[in-house]
Amino acid sequence: MRKLIGCFVVCFPTWGAADGVVIAALGDSLTQGYGLVQEEGFVPQLQAWLDREGIAARVINAGVSGDTTAGGLSRVAWTLTPKVDAMIVALGGNDLLRGIDPAESRRNITGILEAAAAQSVEVLLVGMQAPGNFGPDFKAEFDAIYPELASEFGVLYAADFFEGLSVVGGDPASVRAFMQPDGIHPNAQGVMRIVEALGPDVAELVAQAGSR
Structure with missing residues (x-):
């Protein structure tokens, strides 16, 4: 853990006021850019989108492959440096892969949002959707975490990280064209x-x- 933290701190960019709003993207492998060359990952492509739109902001990649909501909570305090103005929270996929109790996921995301609120950091909470194979009760409990906490904390909310892929239609083959082999x-x-x-x-x- 010390090695991981040390690397993160060393690689953590130093932004100035001229960079505009500094956003920490707290997430897992989806944020980190697993399986992609650096410029193809989520954070570099989001940065390029912001630049094209003329939006003065810089995005810090705070994604760690394999991270759960518990992992995000454990590192949110040192992710939110004084330079950070806003945070994207996109966690929960690995909780689903591990079958973690949704109540635990809710507690962890609550802790992350509390840490952001304590430092007056604006948040965009990005939801995840549980698959149906866990059963309807699990799915309902997990899916409700994100909109309910977004409402409770008064933060911005995006319903599904993969929403952009829903526009290709319901054909699984169409969606697979936008996914890695895994x-x-x-x-x-x-x-x-x-x-x-x-x-x-x-x-x-x-x-x-x-x-602000």
């Missing part, structure tokens, strides 16, 4: 669609953080 992580084209869908929410996050 069927879990998006390929570069999939990330592009995800960013296009989430971009307006991030723009709203920047506007909120910049108006």
Whole structure:
């Protein structure tokens, strides 16, 4: 853990006021850019989208492959440096892969949002959707975490990280064209669609953080 923290701190960029709003993207492998060359990952593509839109913001990649909501909670305190104005929270996929009790996931995300609120950091909470194989009760409890906590804490909310892939239709083969062979992580084209869908929410996050 010390080695991981040390690397993160050393690699953590130093942004100045000229960079505009500084956003920490707290997430797992979907945020980190698993299986992709650096410029094809979520954070670089989101940064490119913001630049094209003329939005003065810089995004820090605080994604760690394999991270659960518990992992995100354990590192949120040192992710939220004084330079950070806003945070994207996109966690929960690995909780689903491990079958973690939704009540535990809720507690962890609550802790992350409390840490952000304590430092007056604006948040965009990005939801995850549980698959049906856990049963309807599990799915209902997990899926409710994100909209309910977004309402409770008064933060911005995007319903589904993969919303940008829903526009390709219900044909599984169409969706697979935007995924890596593991069927879990998006390929570069999939990330592009995800960013296009989430971009307006991030723009709203920047506007909120910049108006403080």
